[in-house]
Amino acid sequence: MLENGGGTIVNMASTAGVEGVSGLSAYVAGKAGIIGLSRVAALDYANQGIRVNVVAPGPILTHHLEAAGDDIQRMAAMAVPMARLGSVADVANAVLWLSSPSSGFTTGAVLPVDGGQLSGRVIKSNFRRDT
Structure with a gap:
């Protein structure tokens, strides 16, 4: 990439690399490491035309989640504000965008x-009384 005047790197992490998940210490550490490495690479190579970004998927309906069964899939979807699992195409589209000229001023980002899972929590009651 340096010899060719630049390029784009999109690394794959997970929302678990941004927000810890109990019982998954090695996985979380690995994904957080990918994020940290990518951010430093983005800084180190930005002025040489190389953009480095990260995609951080949440619950995605992959073959692993399909094999886990309907109950696990429903529980995973309950943690998502959109109340559904993501698709492999959702992740692929994010990678395509980060690789495209449309994202040409984006580097060091974690997408x-x-x-909406990392946005916060949906609370059904916000403790207000309607007047």
Whole structure:
């Protein structure tokens, strides 16, 4: 990439690399490491025409989640504000955008593809009384 005047790198992490998940210490550490490495690479190579970004998927309906069964899929979707699982195409579209000229001023970013999961929590009651 340096010899060719630049390029784009899109690394794959997970929302678990941004927000910890109990019982998954090695996985979380690995994904957080990908994010940190990518951010430093983005800084180190930005002035040489190389952009480095990260996609951080949340619950995506992959073959692993399909094999886990309907109950696990429903539970995973309950943690997502959009109330559904993401698709492999959702992740692929994020990678395509980060690789395209349309994102030409984007480097060092972590793009969640998580249906709003990292935005916070949806609370059904906000403790207000309607007047």
